[in-house]
Amino acid sequence: MVNAQYVSAADLVGCRYRQVQRLRHPEVPRTRTALMRLARVEAAHAAVWELLPTRPARGDRRRFLRIDIPPVPHDADSFSAELATLEALAAEADLITGAVFTGGTGTEWRVDVDILVRRPHGDYLPVIISNHRVARADESSTTPVIATSRLGLGEPVEGRFRLRHHVADGHRLALAARALEDIGVDCGQGAVIGQDRSRAFLAPTAPLQPALSAALEQELPSFPRRVKECASCRFWPLCEQELQAADDISLYLAGDRARTWREQGITTVAGLIDADLGEPSRLARAWRDGVVLLAKVDEVQAPTADVEIDVDMEAYLDQGAYLWGAFDGREYHSFATWVPLGGEAEAANFARFWHWLMGQRDRAHAAGQSFAAYCWSNHGENHWLTMSARRFAGMEGIPPEAEVAAFISSPEWIDVFRLVRAQLVGPGGLGLKVVAPEAGYTWEDGDFDGEESVNARRVARGTDAAALEARRRLLRYNEDDCRATAAVRAWLRAGAPGVEKL
Numbered sequence: 001m002v003n004a005q006y007v008s009a010a011d012l013v014g015c016r017y018r019q020v021q022r023l024r025h026p027e028v029p030r031t032r033t034a035l036m037r038l039a040r041v042e043a044a045h046a047a048v049w050e051l052l053p054t055r056p057a058r059g060d061r062r063r064f065l066r067i068d069i070p071p072v073p074h075d076a077d078s079f080s081a082e083l084a085t086l087e088a089l090a091a092e093a094d095l096i097t098g099a100v101f102t103g104g105t106g107t108e109w110r111v112d113v114d115i116l117v118r119r120p121h122g123d124y125l126p127v128i129i130s131n132h133r134v135a136r137a138d139e140s141s142t143t144p145v146i147a148t149s150r151l152g153l154g155e156p157v158e159g160r161f162r163l164r165h166h167v168a169d170g171h172r173l174a175l176a177a178r179a180l181e182d183i184g185v186d187c188g189q190g191a192v193i194g195q196d197r198s199r200a201f202l203a204p205t206a207p208l209q210p211a212l213s214a215a216l217e218q219e220l221p222s223f224p225r226r227v228k229e230c231a232s233c234r235f236w237p238l239c240e241q242e243l244q245a246a247d248d249i250s251l252y253l254a255g256d257r258a259r260t261w262r263e264q265g266i267t268t269v270a271g272l273i274d275a276d277l278g279e280p281s282r283l284a285r286a287w288r289d290g291v292v293l294l295a296k297v298d299e300v301q302a303p304t305a306d307v308e309i310d311v312d313m314e315a316y317l318d319q320g321a322y323l324w325g326a327f328d329g330r331e332y333h334s335f336a337t338w339v340p341l342g343g344e345a346e347a348a349n350f351a352r353f354w355h356w357l358m359g360q361r362d363r364a365h366a367a368g369q370s371f372a373a374y375c376w377s378n379h380g381e382n383h384w385l386t387m388s389a390r391r392f393a394g395m396e397g398i399p400p401e402a403e404v405a406a407f408i409s410s411p412e413w414i415d416v417f418r419l420v421r422a423q424l425v426g427p428g429g430l431g432l433k434v435v436a437p438e439a440g441y442t443w444e445d446g447d448f449d450g451e452e453s454v455n456a457r458r459v460a461r462g463t464d465a466a467a468l469e470a471r472r473r474l475l476r477y478n479e480d481d482c483r484a485t486a487a488v489r490a491w492l493r494a495g496a497p498g499v500e501k502l
């Protein structure tokens with residue numbers, strides 16, 4: 001049977017209108033972002049498949065049967081894969097990869113269970129592969145964990161980890177448990193392999209069922225509402241038409257940002273403008289008129305120092321920081337590593353950057369000059385500065401964590417986004433990509449967003465032409481962000497010319 005009517009766990013999270021559009025417009029192709037996400041999923045699968053056992057442990061004379069079912073895209077007919085899954089279960093395979101089940105009454109669902117592991121009593125443990133970080137090392141917690149390479153061979157042990165819940169992963173495991181229960185082989189537990197591909201973390205599935213039931217029973221919306229994910233959704237051109245025809249307030253205030261107004265019966269942009277509610281109405285008017293920024297203060301300002309450096313960092317998922325970039329007002333300096341993160345190369349790269357930055361500061365101080373390093377929204381930088389000092393403590397050139405903490409809490413480390421947020425307001429938000437063009441700065445790679453940079457980093461780890469091009473793009477992107485931050489500072493210092501008072 002072909003499947004547009006089947007709901008997946010991913011469909012149950014975020015915008016539910018997607019499901020409506022998918023049924024109405026199955027012909028709309030996936031976006032590039034979705035294809036890149038799919039490529040990351042496939043890469044994760046390939047990494048795990050490599051680790052899974054193919055034979056019994058040495059000296060173990062038991063039979064070991066692994067059955068790999070070829071993958072079936074979610075929008076394709078899954079009947080043969082479902083049949084193959086049932087046959088593999090009937091054969092009492094120890095490991096089954098690529099299992100597929102369908103089920104449900106009312107809302108029919110399909111769940112792809114990446115790995116099924118047979119347990120000693122003949123029931124099965126569903127294991128899914130996720131690109132989330134699914135657990136954190138935590139000395140005060142324990143959770144059952146098993147090495148990926150021991151799935152189907154060994155038993156879980158208690159590890160010092162705390163699980164992190166992700167709704168889509170939870171729904172997938174809950175569906176898997178339902179499917180296994182239907183055929184009498186559910187073991188009551190499920191496991192997730194996250195960004196650390198070497199471990200599967202186990203948890204009971206019963207607590208996941210109420211949230212799944214609620215999601216399955218939820219009525220589908222009859223109208224779109226703009227949310228964050230619209231930006232990369234294949235149905236946006238269709239939804240945008242509907243929203244514009246209705247002048248829906250979510251065009252201006254996405255997601256829940258318009259809740260207060262909706263609760264007051266204001267559902268259109270015109271309604272908000274006409275309600276004459278002071279700042280909210282003035283901002284709605286500004287949005288309609290294409291005004292990007294307004295000033296909240298009489299005089300826009302920014303601090304200054306004799307030596308100024310603009311910093312930007314790129315991290316890959318939760319694995320580490322691979323690029324520290326800095327613009328010193330004349331030149332861009334990059335500190336990059338393209339090998340897998342978490343080891344000596346990342347530590348050495350971080351050490352090089354840190355000593356360069358501190359060298360700039362020390363030279364300024366020695367010359368009697370003031371120093372400031374700037375960053376746009378420094379949460380990520382603060383996190384990886386701290387984590388790099390912590391993770392690589394004791395390695396050559398790594399500063400003590402206290403030294404990093406002292407610097408990032410000092411007046412020499414300035415968040416430009418905070419300066420902007422304190423003085424300006426924008427109907428379309430205050431992202432660097434919104435503010436910097438107002439300061440006259442444009443990006444070379446205008447459409448290179450965060451998701452693409454994650455993908456580019458994955459490609460950049462290779463050594464072929466595509467990898468080299470991905471590295472060039474990542475460096476250009478990082479340099480642009482450093483220079484854009486510098487441009488915004490200079491523009492703030494000039495009083496943000498062109499911006500009117502709110």
Ligand code: SF4
Pocket residue numbers: 015016017018019021224225226227229230233234235236237239
């Ligand atoms: S464009 Fe937005 S509202 Fe429309 S289906 Fe996609 S996410 Fe939902």
